[in-house]
Amino acid sequence: MPDEHRPYRPHQPPPRRSRLTRRGRLVLLLGALLGIGFVALVIGPLLPEEEPPEKPRQLLIPEGWRAAQVYAAVDRELRLPAGTTKAAVATAALDLPAEAKGNPEGYLFPATYPVTKESTPASLLSFMVRTAHRKLATKAVADGAKAHGMTPYQTATLASVIEAEADNPADMGKVSRVVHNRLAKSMPLQMDSTINYALGRTTVDTTLGDTRIDHPFNTYARQGLPPTPIDSPGLRAMAAAVAPTPGDWLFFVTVKPGDTRFSATYEEHRKHVAEFNRLRAAAGPPAKAPAAK
Template sequence: MNDRWTRAEERYRQRTEEQRYRRSDHDWGDAGRAPRARGGRHAASTDDWDDYEDDTAVIPRYTDEQEAATYSTDPTLPRVPEGHPEDWVEPGYHTGEWEQSDRPVAEPGSRSRRREVAEATDWHDDDPAAFEDEDLPPARPVRRRPPERATRSGSGRDTPRRPSGRGQSRGRRSRAASRKAAERKRRRRNLWAIGAVFAVLIVAAGGYAGYKLIGKLNGPEDFAGPSGPAVVVRVQPGDTAEQIAQTMADKGVVASSGAFYEAAVRNSGMTGVQPGYYAVPSHSKGADAVAALLEKKNRVGNVVIPEGKRLHDSTDVTTGARNEGIYRKIADASCVGTAADKKCVTPEQLDAAGSSTDLVALGVPSWALDAVRQVPDHSRQLEGLIAAGAWDFDPTGTPTDILKQLIGASAHSYESTGLLQSNGANNMTPYQTLTAASLVEREAQPNDMAKVARVIVNRMANKQKLEFDSTVNYTLDRTEVATTDADRARENPWNTYAMVGLPVTPISSPSLEALQAMEHPTPGPWLYFVTVDKQGTTMFTDSFAEHQRNVVRAQQSGILDSGKGN
């Protein structure tokens, strides 16, 4: 009995080795032999088991390394495609035909081993009782491999077996593991990059914080030496102390905005700083710059235009005093510096710039362009376009730039009263309304302006001459309230005694009250008016006879006496 078991185990080992180390008959010199079917006789066996036909095979246990070596070193076997081993199919086999048992291999000599040998060889003892004393457990059924092997067409070589499903699964797991490893590596790189960015930001923030801390400990940078020439800086409407400090630093007045700001917050006078232009010495200490900003004498480019003022100077007949015109007032406000360093724009330069035919460069508004082009005397073409009021301009600009800045601001002021929509009330263009308002400004007291505006509208509707003494005085170098017969007889585009209608330009800069009165005149039939005393009492009437009586009353008060004589 033991000899039979020994021979059976020997045959089992040989079959196992054959399956583990497959060979081609051609490689071993058996090319001339006909290929045998799987499970055929063992030629090496000479005992009474030689006639045994085996139709089973125990599947050997392979490792990935053995499987790779088998398929890579045997030149007779087909190659597995690189990159996609799961797509390779062995010729002659189809997925799912058979399934390998995962039962572990038993140790030689054990009962389970004997049972496997018996099952592998399909051996049945003539004397079943011979194994009864072994007390073997019942054998489990084993799925068997197909008996025949596919061969290459037209050749006698065995076709290699398809790699096991376990190898494919391990290959897929290996690729998935590689992808996961690459993903982990990429994530680590990203984390390192993000960490580096955060580190740089932290270092930068720390450096900036240290710089600010050192700056606070040492105080803001400030000039120590003597100040330099004056620099013009502008304080915008609504500027805070910090914004003014930054402007000072940008202009080179102070070494840093902090130096000015620290001095400004300690000076209560900063709350009274007005928007405008200031001449402040350059390279000043912060405290000195604040003090200079608060001094009224350092305010530059600020001009106040009285109501009824005209562009050029004139002389009062009664007092002999010079009535300064708008151009001279602008020139005086343009001066920057002191003594030898003082720089100003002259009235003559402004007059020359104001006579230019380039009206767009002068900032003339579109609603006045056509009328201004028709003015015969270009030196008077800008009359009335610079409004009465307080204005700021940059004194460092050219005369043309200064006029443009003032005319633009004045046009905006005029338009804010509804000038562009006033033609429905007085049947006049915006420029004609401005011209008529200049007459109202020169002829009436504030409480009578709307009535005088109505007289102008009524007379123009009747095609009557206006006959205003203010229009006679406009072209005269020496002016007064009363006029002479000779002055009234002069014919020019402004004398309303010599023509019907309005003057060719305004005769002064009207106030907004006069402009509003002309835009909305008081309803009434009046055609005449005259001031009858030096207190400004004005009489209005639509009767010429009554008007003559009022004129006599004015003459008796002496208000109509001329200093020039008749």
């Protein structure tokens, strides 16, 4: 029933919504796109550009390199003045054994390391030392060192001598055996590599005068292992240090590349040294006889 108190209003149809034509929709869409493009044009240059990810350079540290060679390589790779990396050792807080007394020789593990714009001498040296611990400070090495009455640091020192003396990896076990046999008999090691380290050189010739130098690394004049490693040994040299090839050898000489002769007696060794001298003389200037090993 109609409310007699409500004023009468004639019936009105609901308002009709305006509808865009197809052309109108296209105009609006075009305007929106142009507006977005304008904003991007204005704001785009104000936003910082993202740099593409840096591709690391590669620094190769070969097996058998001395610390001095590693320092020089890092200086070159980082384009730093010569001597910068060596000086950084003092403040790099490297995780070295107490026996090393801060000297990283033997613990700059041979491998390929990534180098970026963030790399520093300290960061690279620390990376190398951490790698050495991960690769060499294993239970097998510790157990092998203990079995031979050595500390892991002494084993690294022995491995560095093996790395320097062996003509090829196949001879490392025999070189290790010569060192172990000499140590067991309290014989001086008589390793040319330790004298070369003392004199900062690399040569296959050792003179009688060389064997008489007064130096901690002269293993002709002093018994036992050298006081520190003499290079960066690799995994094969370390394995040979703790697991030498069985044998009674006390001497060896590399007569020619790929031909290292191992001897149990000095008489046999002298014959091999004579063969070395003959081949060297035939190849060029007269060679100095290598000292007995």
